[in-house]
Amino acid sequence: MPYVDRQNRICGFLDIEDNENSGKFLRRYFILDTQANCLLWYMDNPQNLAVGAGAVGSLQLTYISKVSIATPKQKPKTPFCFVINALSQRYFLQANDQKDLKDWVEALNQASKITVPKAGTVPLATEVLKNLTAPPTLEKKPQVAYKTEIIGGVVVQTPISQNGGDGQEGCEPGTHAFLRRSQSYIPTSGCRPSTGPPLIKSGYCVKQGNVRKSWKRRFFALDDFTICYFKCEQDREPLRTIPLKDVLKTHECLVKSGDLLMRDNLFEIITTSRTFYVQADSPEDMHSWIEGIGAAVQALKCHPREPSFSRSISLTRPGSSTLTSAPNSILSRRRP
Structure with a gap:
């Protein structure tokens, strides 16, 4: 479920389609920052990433023209899916369950100042816990290289490689x-x-x-x-x-x-x-x-x-x- 951190940002995990119509969804950690006017997504919670590992994708909220629940025709085999229309590109995301889906759609609609149609009424996110901690601090881990592309007028960063650190329990997957x-x-x-x-x-x-x-x-x-x-x-x-x-x-x-x-x-x-x-x-x-x-x-x-x-x-x-x-x-x- 999305939750609000001390910086008043909405955070949580979602699956995002790697490329439109590819059908391949990747697990990412999303941060909706209304003060910075952007939606960011990371390989994992930034607290668990290496120093200098930034967002792998970002989207300016002013670019968003519509946020809606995906129709069965758009994604027939993907439950709890919604779509963000931004400029000439569509971003398909998958939530964890029905409530998670509604909360994210409502939050994105409010952040981008879009009116939700009555036919697709989405209730406000239920009570969000207030006992949250301070901004994340990052550990010293191997650096990650990224390539930057402009897709549909939106700057997207993609990791080239990511090496997990060695530990007593074994290494994490590289990505x-x-x-x-x-x-x-x-x-x-x-x-x-x-x-x-x-x-x-x-x-x-x-x-x-x-x-x-x-x-x-x-x-x-x-x-x-x-x-x-x-x-x-x-x-x-x-x-x-x-x-x-x-x-x-x-x-x-x-x-x-x-x-x-x-x-x-x-x-x-x-x-x-x-x-x-x-x-x-x-x-x-x-x-x-x-x-x-x-x-x-x-x-x-x-x-x-x-x-x-x-x-x-x-x-x-x-x-x-x-x-x-x-x-x-x-x-x-x-x-x-």
């Missing part, structure tokens, strides 16, 4: 173009594995490393006994598994210092051996993780039990690939 939807989702009953505990919640978050203190995007999965994270959604084995019996508390991180001070939607998972700092993509997603982990920990305390099986995860959802985890001992795995 975030292949990131799946970062908004967490709850698998339906038909997606649950035949063996092992059913997944309660899963999705992408950004976590701080234990040694190098770098921030990396990881795919998290929560079940009745553990919360584990993977390098990416397609990986078979988790980088680390945290038994819920070791979790003491999970809550929003309100007392911050240093790099933590500059992080939005930050929560911490406090265990008997370590505190994990995790950043969600929106306030709603953060509270959903806190509630989900808290409920699972409480349920395990009320009904203590030990898993008598090896874990095997298989996730399938519309429009995404399958995540399969080979059997492994979930309680013995320990990685930093």
Whole structure:
């Protein structure tokens, strides 16, 4: 869901079509800045990018002539899609769900001072959380080269290459173009594995490393006994598994210092051996993780039990690939 940061900018993840009519959508982090009169999109949240890594695309709000929900004829296989008409070009974007779609269309219409037709009435974005942090601070990571093009009178910057940093957990992909939807989702009953505990919640978050203190995007999965994270959604084995019996508390991180001070939607998972700092993509997603982990920990305390099986995860959802985890001992795995 889009949210408002301390600079009064509307932020959030959307998928944008790489080239018009290409049908290839790329995951990008959007910032709607009405004071600067522009819509910017980045490879990821600027807080997680290398120093000097600017926006990969931008659009002046004064160039926008129309923002509307895409018709089935325009994008028959793309749900929650809307289109921005600017000069002679059309930008097709895909939201996470129906509410996300309506909030973005309403925000863009208001920012560009376009009147929304009654036939396509879009309600105002519901309450946006106010407890947000300061502007992003960037880490020292490898520089990224860009090429600049003028398309339809609009300056567009495209990354030439992007190298991930080395860490104890392994390297991130060179580009975030292949990131799946970062908004967490709850698998339906038909997606649950035949063996092992059913997944309660899963999705992408950004976590701080234990040694190098770098921030990396990881795919998290929560079940009745553990919360584990993977390098990416397609990986078979988790980088680390945290038994819920070791979790003491999970809550929003309100007392911050240093790099933590500059992080939005930050929560911490406090265990008997370590505190994990995790950043969600929106306030709603953060509270959903806190509630989900808290409920699972409480349920395990009320009904203590030990898993008598090896874990095997298989996730399938519309429009995404399958995540399969080979059997492994979930309680013995320990990685930093």
